[in-house]
Amino acid sequence: MEKVGNKSILVICGPGNNGGDGLVCARHLKVLGYKPVIYYPVRTEKQLYNSLTTQCTNMAVPFLQMLPELSTVECTFALIVDAVFGFSSFKPPVTEAFVARIDLMKKATVPVVSIDLPSGWHVDNGEPEERSGLLPEMLISLMCPKRGALDFRGIYHYLGGRFVPAALEEKFEMNLPEYPGTDCCVLISCDCEDEEHQKEH
Numbered sequence: 547m548e549k550v551g552n553k554s555i556l557v558i559c560g561p562g563n564n565g566g567d568g569l570v571c572a573r574h575l576k577v578l579g580y581k582p583v584i585y586y587p588v589r590t591e592k593q594l595y596n597s598l599t600t601q602c603t604n605m606a607v608p609f610l611q612m613l614p615e616l617s618t619v620e621c622t623f624a625l626i627v628d629a630v631f632g633f634s635s636f637k638p639p640v641t642e643a644f645v646a647r648i649d650l651m652k653k654a655t656v657p658v659v660s661i662d663l664p665s666g667w668h669v670d671n672g673e674p675e676e677r678s679g680l681l682p683e684m685l686i687s688l689m690c691p692k693r694g695a696l697d698f699r700g701i702y703h704y705l706g707g708r709f710v711p712a713a714l715e716e717k718f719e720m721n722l723p724e725y726p727g728t729d730c731c732v733l734i735s736c737d738c739e740d741e742e743h744q745k746e747h
């Protein structure tokens with residue numbers, strides 16, 4: 547995150563719960579002193595999402611009306627948060643209306659952080675068969691890594707969600723890693739030569 551500097555962070559939100567995670571992520575980024583900017587064109591009328599949107603608006607997090615051009619993304623943003631689709635209600639392939647968002651993230655040289663699963667991937671089968679899927683630099687799995695995340699070829703894979711009851715973990719043989727200290731996330735793989743970063747986690 548130290549590489550973000552003074553640049554903004556583009557948070558691209560989808561229509562379901564993964565998009566809701568994106569709104570929460572934007573709010574936290576703002577609280578932590580970063581400059582998130584949200585693109586959230588397809589909204590639901592559910593109260594939860596209205597509230598999350600209101601919280602971001604009240605915290606002066608800007609909402610974009612249009613998906614920015616690739617050239618704008620390259621010069622304005624230091625990071626893209628992919629909160630378009632996760633798993634569960636999402637069933638690949640991505641429909642036409644969402645292709646531009648996924649393509650933008652695929653083409654951008656700006657690093658992408660995907661929430662729970664890279665958008666467009668299948669929860670069990672992972673990256674689309676033709677291996678033309680989104681390849682984020684970082685993946686933050688929630689609760690437990692999904693089987694499809696085995697296809698992840700980025701650098702950092704974190705697990706977030708120190709909330710799984712022990713009985714549930716045992717019942718489903720999740721074998722979750724230990725969370726260090728009081729941290730709510732844990733680095734579960736790091737394909738990097740940054741020894742300091744690895745030692746820290």
Ligand SMILES: NC(=O)C1=CN([C@@H]2O[C@H](COP(=O)(O)OP(=O)(O)OC[C@H]3O[C@@H](n4cnc5c(N)ncnc54)[C@H](O)[C@@H]3O)[C@@H](O)[C@H]2O)[C@@H](O)CC1
Nearest residue numbers: 561562563564631632633634635636637638639640641662
């Ligand atoms: N299920 C849970 O217990 C939790 C889920 N969470 C988040 O919720 C995500 C799952 O949320 P959802 O089940 O709402 O699923 P998603 O948010 O992945 O997607 C659902 C939306 O995508 C649309 N959709 C489905 N298939 C599509 C396609 N092929 N092309 C275009 N649109 C399509 C659906 O109509 C729906 O609007 C997780 O990945 C995670 O990020 C977390 O907030 C933690 C708890």
